Structure formats: C-alpha cells, structure tokens
Amino acid sequence: MPELEIMGNPHSNYVWVCRIACTEKGVPYTLVPVLPNSPEIAAIHPFRKIPAMRHGAVTLCESRAICAYIDRAFPGPALMPEDPVAHARVEQWISLVNTSIDPVCMRQYLVSYVFPRTPDRSPDRAAIEAALPGMERQIAVLAAAVAPTGHLVGAAFTLADAFLVPILHYLAQMPESGAMLAKAPGLLAYLERHRARPSLAETLPPPMRRR
Ligand SMILES: N[C@@H](CCC(=O)N[C@@H](CS)C(=O)NCC(=O)O)C(=O)O
CATH class of the missing domain: 3.40.30.10 (Glutaredoxin)
Structure with a gap:
C-alpha cells in the first residue's frame, strides 16, 4: 500500500x-x-x-x-452509520458545520484574531463584533443538539462530531466565544469529553499563536 x-x-x-x-x-x-x-x-x-x-x-x-x-x-471501523436515517443526519450536520458554523465561527470570528487584515495586524474588532450575534445563536443550536445524547447524531461518536469538535476547541480559547461556551455547560462538557477521545487527543494541534 x-x-x-x-x-x-x-x-x-x-x-x-x-x-x-x-x-x-x-x-x-x-x-x-x-x-x-x-x-x-x-x-x-x-x-x-x-x-x-x-x-x-x-x-x-x-x-x-x-x-x-x-x-x-481502508478496512477498520466505519466512520459513517449504516442506517440510512442516521447516515443522512451525519451528512446534514457536517453540511451545517461546513456551510453555517465554520464561516461565522472560524472564517469570520477566529480569523479576525489570528490573521487580521487590519493595517497594524491587531484583531479586527469590527469583524469580531459583527460575528457575535450569529455565533451566539449557533452555540445555542449546538447546545440543544448535543443535549439529549452528548453526540450530534445518535449515541455514538460520528464524523459529524469530528467536524464540530475542532471548531469548539478553538472557540473555547477565545474571549467572547469562550464566555458563550461557559454559559453552555452541556456543550463545554461535550467538547471536553470528545477532545479526550484518543483520535482527538493524539492529533491535538500545537497551541495557536494569537495577536
Ligand atoms: N471546504 C474546505 C474548506 C477548507 C478551508 O477553508 N481551509 C482553510 C484552512 S482551515 C484554508 O485553506 N484557508 C486559506 C484560504 O482560504 O485561502 C474543506 O472542507 O476542506
């Protein structure tokens, strides 16, 4: 191979x-x-x-x-559920993460701290402030989604969680999003539990440099 x-x-x-x-x-x-x-x-x-x-x-x-x-x-445990409804729900959440959550939480909010396009490279406060209301709504949606089982779909870790947890990992480190997560203890517990999973713990990115 x-x-x-x-x-x-x-x-x-x-x-x-x-x-x-x-x-x-x-x-x-x-x-x-x-x-x-x-x-x-x-x-x-x-x-x-x-x-x-x-x-x-x-x-x-x-x-x-x-x-x-x-x-x-490759052989090995399937990353997607066999059941058609569960399979579609995992795709649904991956799509929601990729088309709604990542654009606001990562491309707009986090990037405004880490790769700001301001003249002095300081955090882009206007872009950060503009992202906050949408982020607050998204965090509420995610908190409600994981509340029943501690997973996005069903009662086991799926690729939907694999797409979401890295974003929450970064949000927890930033001031406004960290404060939002602190007010959503169930979602924070979800992050901590999944981040301790060997596939995440072993691949944890190095600490990020912030401006
Ligand atoms: N839809 C793409 C998104 C990839 C993406 O946005 N990658 C970012 C880094 S996380 C990137 O390359 N950004 C640089 C750029 O857009 O120029 C995927 O799922 O792989």
Whole structure:
C-alpha cells in the first residue's frame, strides 16, 4: 500500500478532521505541513485551500471527500452509520458545520484574531463584533443538539462530531466565544469529553499563536 499523506497546517480545523478520521480508522498517515496557496496544495485544490490528500496516484481535496475516501478505501471501523436515517443526519450536520458554523465561527470570528487584515495586524474588532450575534445563536443550536445524547447524531461518536469538535476547541480559547461556551455547560462538557477521545487527543494541534 502506498503511504497516505494529509497535506496542510495542523492548526487547520479541516486538516484536523482528516487526521481524526485516519486515527479513528487506524490508517497510518504522514502529515505534510504545507500552507494554503503553496505549490503542493495548488497542484491539488483548485482554490488552493488545505487540506489535500495524496495516496499513490490518488489526489483529493476537500475534507469531506478526503474522509469519505479514508472510510471507503481502508478496512477498520466505519466512520459513517449504516442506517440510512442516521447516515443522512451525519451528512446534514457536517453540511451545517461546513456551510453555517465554520464561516461565522472560524472564517469570520477566529480569523479576525489570528490573521487580521487590519493595517497594524491587531484583531479586527469590527469583524469580531459583527460575528457575535450569529455565533451566539449557533452555540445555542449546538447546545440543544448535543443535549439529549452528548453526540450530534445518535449515541455514538460520528464524523459529524469530528467536524464540530475542532471548531469548539478553538472557540473555547477565545474571549467572547469562550464566555458563550461557559454559559453552555452541556456543550463545554461535550467538547471536553470528545477532545479526550484518543483520535482527538493524539492529533491535538500545537497551541495557536494569537495577536
Ligand atoms: N471546504 C474546505 C474548506 C477548507 C478551508 O477553508 N481551509 C482553510 C484552512 S482551515 C484554508 O485553506 N484557508 C486559506 C484560504 O482560504 O485561502 C474543506 O472542507 O476542506
């Protein structure tokens, strides 16, 4: 079997999801720590984003597609439920995380702290403030979603949790989102419990530098 390479910066929540998928599945991989827009990424992702994946002649981009490949190409515990309703609900939550939660919580809020586009590179307060009302609503939705079972879907860890927990990990470290999470103890407990899972604990990104 050729070596599987996950390409991207370990701080990326989406790179982390792919590493969680490999670890859950027991698939050995090498993390190639390349940045968005690097030649290696540009050769695979049409919009030059991370993660990308190489496995012999197979190259892929987009975290959901990479996780699907890891799940289907290798033996090991299935990452997706067999039951059609549960399967669809996992896809539903992955889509909600990717199309609603990540754009507000990561691209708008967190990036305004970590990669601000302000002239002096200080946190972009206007963008941060603008993200807060939406983030508050999203945290309430997520708290309600995990309340019944401690998982997004059913009573076991799924790929839906693998997509969400990395985002909550970063939100817990930032002032406004940390305060929001502190007021949602069930969601915070969900984060702590899943972050202690071997596939997350073993792939935890290095601490993030904040401006
Ligand atoms: N839909 C993509 C999103 C990937 C993404 O947004 N990656 C970020 C890092 S977490 C990135 O490459 N950002 C740099 C850029 O947009 O130029 C996926 O699921 O893989």
